Amino acid sequence: MGAVALNAQYEGLWQGYDGEWGHVSRQLIALAEATPADKFAWRPAAGVRSVSEVYMHIALANFYLLSVTGPKMPADMKSPDLEKTVTGKAEVIDWLKRSLDAVKTGHAAVKPGDLRRKVRIMDRDADVDGMYLRIIVHANEHMGQLIAYARMNGIVPPWSNAGGE
Numbered sequence: 001m002g003a004v005a006l007n008a009q010y011e012g013l014w015q016g017y018d019g020e021w022g023h024v025s026r027q028l029i030a031l032a033e034a035t036p037a038d039k040f041a042w043r044p045a046a047g048v049r050s051v052s053e054v055y056m057h058i059a060l061a062n063f064y065l066l067s068v069t070g071p072k073m074p075a076d077m078k079s080p081d082l083e084k085t086v087t088g089k090a091e092v093i094d095w096l097k098r099s100l101d102a103v104k105t106g107h108a109a110v111k112p113g114d115l116r117r118k119v120r121i122m123d124r125d126a127d128v129d130g131m132y133l134r135i136i137v138h139a140n141e142h143m144g145q146l147i148a149y150a151r152m153n154g155i156v157p158p159w160s161n162a163g164g165e
Contacts, residue, residue, distance in 0.1 A: 017107060017132060024139050025100040028058065030158045031146055032096060037089040039153050049083075051149055055092045056083040058142050062099035065135045068121045069128045071106045074098070103135055 032055055040052040049057060060083060067073045079085060086092055115129035126134075147157055 017136065018104070021100075021104060021107065021136055021139075024136065024143060025104070027157070027159060028055075028096060028100065028139065028143060028146070029093065031143075031150060031155075032089070032093050034158050035089070035150060035153075035155055039155070040087060040089050040092060042149070042153060044149065044152065050087075051146070052087040052089075052092045053083050054142055054146055054149070055096050056086050058139055059092075059095040059099035061138055062103050062135060065121075065131055065138070066099075066103055066106050068119050068126070069106060069110070069131050071102065074102075103132075107132055 035051060040055075041050055043050040043053075060077070063073050063077060082095075086095060110128060110132075115127065115132075117128045119126050119128060119131060121131070150157060
């Protein structure tokens with residue numbers, strides 16, 4: 001039984017971009033779902049992003065960084081204040097899932113030769129491959145932040161319940 005839990009915990013790891021993206025996506029969703037709704041407003045200090053703001057920051061960054069590679073931003077992403085105004089657990093998780101799926105779909109559509117295509121972001125040159133790298137690094141960076149937030153609130157990340165975090 002322990003081997004099954006261990007395999008599920010590491011599903012996707014070491015399997016290239018798609019495997020890693022699936023892994024961090026499952027962890028982000030699992031942690032968001034394990035967090036009580038009343039903790040979405042929690043923040044470690046004044047002026048620091050709340051739990052909901054971190055999740056929305058990830059979602060909005062996913063859509064924005066992905067748009068640099070070609071796919072359009074969602075039509076309902078009109079307000080510049082979504083990070084602060086979308087705060088309810090269900091709505092935050094919906095935005096998060098949509099953004100994770102958009103990145104998965106976008107990456108699946110990229111042809112190998114397109115990875116070196118040049119793009120422009122914040123007055124700098126980049127390429128499509130670098131944008132996808134930035135997206136996954138950014139998601140993992142904030143995953144660490146959200147794990148710290150969860151632990152500070154007595155929430156155990158669901159995958160660590162199976163043993164060996």
